[in-house]
Amino acid sequence: MAYRTIALSELLVNRSNDRHGELENETAAIGWLFSNHLGQMRKLAEDIVKSKGLFEPPLVYQEGRQFIVFDGNRRTTCLKVLADPKRAPNAELREYFEKLRSQWVGHFPDRILCRVEPDRDVIDEILYRRHTGSQSGVGQSTWTGRMKTTFVNRTGKGGKFNIADEIETRLRAADLLPKSGQIPRSNLSRLLSAEAFRNRVGISMARGRFEFIRNEEASLKALSRIAEDLVSKRKTLDDVWDVDRKLAYLDALEREGVLPTAADALPSPGSRGTKPAKPVTGASPSAATNSGVATVVSITTAPRPTKRTALILQHDSGVAWTGRLQRQRAIWEELQFKLDLEEHPNAIAVLCRVLIELSVDNYLKQTTLATAVENDPLVKKIVAVAEDLRSREKVDKRYLEVVRKARTMDAIISVDTLNKYVHSSNLAPTSEHLAALWDTFAELVVHCLNE
Numbered sequence: 024m025a026y027r028t029i030a031l032s033e034l035l036v037n038r039s040n041d042r043h044g045e046l047e048n049e050t051a052a053i054g055w056l057f058s059n060h061l062g063q064m065r066k067l068a069e070d071i072v073k074s075k076g077l078f079e080p081p082l083v084y085q086e087g088r089q090f091i092v093f094d095g096n097r098r099t100t101c102l103k104v105l106a107d108p109k110r111a112p113n114a115e116l117r118e119y120f121e122k123l124r125s126q127w128v129g130h131f132p133d134r135i136l137c138r139v140e141p142d143r144d145v146i147d148e149i150l151y152r153r154h155t156g157s158q159s160g161v162g163q164s165t166w167t168g169r170m171k172t173t174f175v176n177r178t179g180k181g182g183k184f185n186i187a188d189e190i191e192t193r194l195r196a197a198d199l200l201p202k203s204g205q206i207p208r209s210n211l212s213r214l215l216s217a218e219a220f221r222n223r224v225g226i227s228m229a230r231g232r233f234e235f236i237r238n239e240e241a242s243l244k245a246l247s248r249i250a251e252d253l254v255s256k257r258k259t260l261d262d263v264w265d266v267d268r269k270l271a272y273l274d275a276l277e278r279e280g281v282l283p284t285a286a287d288a289l290p291s292p293g294s295r296g297t298k299p300a301k302p303v304t305g306a307s308p309s310a311a312t313n314s315g316v317a318t319v320v321s322i323t324t325a326p327r328p329t330k331r332t333a334l335i336l337q338h339d340s341g342v343a344w345t346g347r348l349q350r351q352r353a354i355w356e357e358l359q360f361k362l363d364l365e366e367h368p369n370a371i372a373v374l375c376r377v378l379i380e381l382s383v384d385n386y387l388k389q390t391t392l393a394t395a396v397e398n399d400p401l402v403k404k405i406v407a408v409a410e411d412l413r414s415r416e417k418v419d420k421r422y423l424e425v426v427r428k429a430r431t432m433d434a435i436i437s438v439d440t441l442n443k444y445v446h447s448s449n450l451a452p453t454s455e456h457l458a459a460l461w462d463t464f465a466e467l468v469v470h471c472l473n474e
Contacts, residue, residue, distance in 0.1 A: 199247040237283035284416035335359035364454035372444035372452035386471035402438040
């Protein structure tokens with residue numbers, strides 16, 4: 024730990040701040056802080072001008088010639104915009120900061136004292152322990168549940184289970200532990216900190232316990248390779264630090280054929296070892312599964328269903344949110360946390376259609392399909408993406424057929440229905456139909472966003 028006086032121009036507002044997850048760049052991070060904490064940012068800026076500086080040094084990490092701010096992003100942002108009001112995200116705020124800057128008495132600080140921490144694991148430990156009151160925006164602001172989740176998904180710290188312990192136990196039982204040293208548990212936990220990354224190696228913690236979702240032998244082979252890479256230091260903390268670097272490493276393993284594929288998929292946990300039950304008569308469209316057919320329910324054993332209130336269920340999405348997915352993530356969170364299925368069916372219908380199209384477009388941009396189908400209608404793009412996912416063994420043949428059925432014009436589970444929800448005055452969306460549509464396309468959307 025050391026304290027240094029650093030030029031304001033060398034400080035970077037963190038584009039991967041746990042408040043918002045990964046954004047494209049510093050400008051986007053500054054815009055997010057003002058968009059989501061406008062009142063607090065104004066009060067904080069006023070306090071900085073009144074106090075002529077900061078009372079608590081930002082916590083930073085040096086990367087090259089610049090310093091990324093890990094704690095104190097709001098303070099740093101206010102100073103940066105006071106130094107150059109043109110960096111404010113809109114004209115009103117620009118005028119506001121110009122007025123504040125004119126009230127500054129004496130020399131404006133172009134250098135500020137910072138705590139420089141060279142160990143990023145230590146930085147995460149510090150962040151995890153800092154939970155103080157907001158004091159109307161002047162002090163540190165308390166993380167919300169989603170901010171804490173973002174932190175856990177980035178670092179693997181503070182979660183309910185220790186994923187590294189679970190993996191080490193299973194590798195030991197299979198005699199697949201590296202022989203050359205101890206697994207760096209913190210790096211392994213960081214790599215597999217979110218469900219999206221765990222799923223790619225064939226495991227899941229979504230149901231509150233460790234489970235294999237791919238053939239156990241294939242998954243253990245992939246986990247053994249990852250453990251060996253970490254032990255041998257072929258991969259270090261730098262290689263698993265953020266979403267982009269985690270994806271780059273997993274993509275490289277996939278190209279080598281190390282990761283399990285859709286061919287290794289296991290039956291869903293609820294269907295293993297059970298006999299088919301008779302379908303429930305008169306099942307509603309909301310009972311549709313990814314296959315587009317009604318869920319088979321056993322009257323004697325099925326738990327009483329809870330009412331669905333959101334289009335996207337409130338559990339780990341399986342999406343690795345990179346900076347380029349800022350718009351898609353904002354729509355996803357509105358559909359998951361803010362809009363009620365019963366109260367806002369029209370808004371949900373439009374946003375669902377937009378999310379599907381933006382997700383498919385992301386897949387096209389990241390693959391070679393873009394030039395082939397970029398001018399085609401949405402339904403052709405969706406089918407082309409599903410066929411490409413199948414060729415890469417990302418989805419099974421059964422799901423490909425489900426998506427192909429979306430071309431049917433008179434079916435309620437179709438792209439035509441999505442289009443009519445937006446353009447037709449005669450077809451009103453219902454919560455049941457919306458849920459069925461989403462449950463059909465959700466797997467495709469997640470694959471598209473993770474590309």
